[in-house]
Amino acid sequence: MTLFEELKERGLIAQMTDEEQIKNLLNNEKITFYTGYDPTADSLHVGHFLQLVVMAHMQRAGHRPIAILGGGTAMVGDPTGRTDMRKMMTKETIAHNVDCFRKQMSRFIDFSDGKALMVNNADWLLNENYIDFLRNVGIHFSVNRMLTFECFKSRMERGLSFLEFNYMLMQSYDFYRLHEDYGCVMELGGDDQWANIIGGIELVRKKTGKDVFGMTFTLLTTSDGKKMGKTRGGAIWLDPEKTPPYEFFQYWRNVEDSSVIKLLKMLTFLPLDEIKKYEKLEGSELNKAKEVLAYEVTKLVHGEEEANKALEATHALFGSGGDIKDMPFTELAHEDFNDDVITVIDLLVKSKLAPSRGEARRLITQGGISVNNEKIESIGSEFKKEDFEQDFILKKGKKVYHRFSIK
RNA sequence: GGGGGGAUUCCCGAGUGGCCAAAGGGGGCAGACUGUAAAUCUGUUGUCUAUGACUUCGAUGGUCCGAAUCCAUCUCCCCCCA
Numbered sequence: 152m153t154l155f156e157e158l159k160e161r162g163l164i165a166q167m168t169d170e171e172q173i174k175n176l177l178n179n180e181k182i183t184f185y186t187g188y189d190p191t192a193d194s195l196h197v198g199h200f201l202q203l204v205v206m207a208h209m210q211r212a213g214h215r216p217i218a219i220l221g222g223g224t225a226m227v228g229d230p231t232g233r234t235d236m237r238k239m240m241t242k243e244t245i246a247h248n249v250d251c252f253r254k255q256m257s258r259f260i261d262f263s264d265g266k267a268l269m270v271n272n273a274d275w276l277l278n279e280n281y282i283d284f285l286r287n288v289g290i291h292f293s294v295n296r297m298l299t300f301e302c303f304k305s306r307m308e309r310g311l312s313f314l315e316f317n318y319m320l321m322q323s324y325d326f327y328r329l330h331e332d333y334g335c336v337m338e339l340g341g342d343d344q345w346a347n348i349i350g351g352i353e354l355v356r357k358k359t360g361k362d363v364f365g366m367t368f369t370l371l372t373t374s375d376g377k378k379m380g381k382t383r384g385g386a387i388w389l390d391p392e393k394t395p396p397y398e399f400f401q402y403w404r405n406v407e408d409s410s411v412i413k414l415l416k417m418l419t420f421l422p423l424d425e426i427k428k429y430e431k432l433e434g435s436e437l438n439k440a441k442e443v444l445a446y447e448v449t450k451l452v453h454g455e456e457e458a459n460k461a462l463e464a465t466h467a468l469f470g471s472g473g474d475i476k477d478m479p480f481t482e483l484a485h486e487d488f489n490d491d492v493i494t495v496i497d498l499l500v501k502s503k504l505a506p507s508r509g510e511a512r513r514l515i516t517q518g519g520i521s522v523n524n525e526k527i528e529s530i531g532s533e534f535k536k537e538d539f540e541q542d543f544i545l546k547k548g549k550k551v552y553h554r555f556s557i558k
Numbered sequence: 559g560g561g562g563g564g565a566u567u568c569c570c571g572a573g574u575g576g577c578c579a580a581a582g583g584g585g586g587c588a589g590a591c592u593g594u595a596a597a598u599c600u601g602u603u604g605u606c607u608a609u610g611a612c613u614u615c616g617a618u619g620g621u622c623c624g625a626a627u628c629c630a631u632c633u634c635c636c637c638c639c640a
Contacts, residue, residue, distance in 0.1 A: 401594080408595050435593040469594055510587080513602065517588045548587075550594045 153178045154212040160423055161416040163205055165342040167366040168352060184209060184337035185217035185329050190225050190248035194390035195255050197379065198371065200452065203259040204418055205339060205368050210260060216267045217335055218256055222249045223276025224322060230315040231302045231343050255389055272325050288324050291357045302346045319350045326351030327358055342367040373407060389452050396453040397479055400461035403445035411440045419447040468552050475542060480554035492533040495520060498555060504547045514547060521546045
């Protein structure tokens with residue numbers, strides 16, 4: 152199967168500028184392409200992960216990826232799809248985020264021996280002279296045309312600052328620079344990036360007369376169209392400090408039925424033939440596919456060892472057997488006890504299962520808390536130190552487990 | 559530069575002197591039903607040493623027995639005209 156077919160079959164391609172030419176390019180040539188990452192946080196999240204997967208597919212097929220870190224563009228902020236302006240980040244924050252991204256990325260893309268490049272657009276954008284930039288780049292953009300773009304629609308009602316309006320020009324200029332400096336001929340991005348990509352392609356054509364290409368991949372959404380990768384606690388991060396592997400695993404284990412197959416295709420490298428087998432599953436059988444999805448994605452992001460641990464813990468809690476050691480846990484200190492006892496409320500707050508004592512009370516009152524499978528009936532329930540000598544597993548709701556031990 | 563409107567709890571959005579910890583919706587959490595799914599129904603959703611106390615309605619100061627609501631100053635946002 153050719154790369155192009157594979158990407159298509161996996162549902163990764165959303166739009167492209169010229170299907171025939173791109174197909175030919177991907178299947179018969181070795182090209183240099185790029186994708187951008189805006190360093191808006193100190194860790195990559197699942198949206199970036201999809202981006203990395205696409206890059207990896209391309210790299211495996213012999214193409215050369217350039218990952219561009221938006222150290223320069225983040226100074227301005229992409230208004231695409233936003234109803235309000237982003238908070239301006241300080242230069243220090245941006246630099247820090249760029250560093251974090253850089254470390255995480257090398258796990259997915261092989262940057263050795265020039266097989267892939269990582270550049271920071273701060274290197275050229277920050278030194279641009281305003282007047283020169285306007286004369287070289289600004290001249291090629293029509294405001295009339297930009298205003299008709301879908302990506303600015305939502306902002307036409309709420310207001311759009313001139314600062315943000317420039318974002319498209321900056322990203323377009325990136326493409327031009329990469330084209331000139333590295334022979335980059337294609338930009339890849341999430342489907343929301345379509346307008347910015349087109350901007351770059353047109354700029355390259357106007358300045359050099361050369362044709363370059365653009366392709367977007369499908370965004371991760373739930374069946375009702377919401378962006379995936381968000382929970383009440385915020386985004387699902389790739390940084391194990393911010394989203395522990397067990398939690399990461401659980402996120403994928405709990406996706407809705409209608410998304411499993413789609414996600415297996417998009418986010419894992421399992422052969423399509425194998426995924427076809429899961430496609431036949433129905434009803435509760437789909438849980439098997441969900442487990443495979445969770446395992447594979449966790450393995451890619453956190454490594455095989457962590458994936459195994461998460462799987463073990465999952466089996467221990469939801470099935471039978473397995474090792475409970477690897478579920479989230481809290482170690483209690485002797486100071487946490489009062490007269491050798493500790494209340495359930497304290498346990499809930501200590502382990503951050505409840506954000507406040509009031510919330511902890513509510514959980515207990517509503518019957519949402521149990522310890523070693525015995526429901527806690529009273530908000531005054533206490534436990535002695537001895538109780539922690541054996542396994543002590545607290546359950547919140549139906550599927551949040553937490554283990555306690557004593558130092 | 560001129561004129562007008564606005565800032566409310568996680569979000570949207572009511573409330574224009576006591577009945578306001580603040581309607582309604584969304585989201586979250588919990589319960590029922592289930593398959594660790596979806597949909598649905600129910601409860602809940604500021605904090606605490608908890609039938610009470612404390613903090614909250616852009617910021618500061620004031621009026622009043624009493625302020626999210628009235629007054630003054632300030633900060634920020636939006637719209638219209640130029």
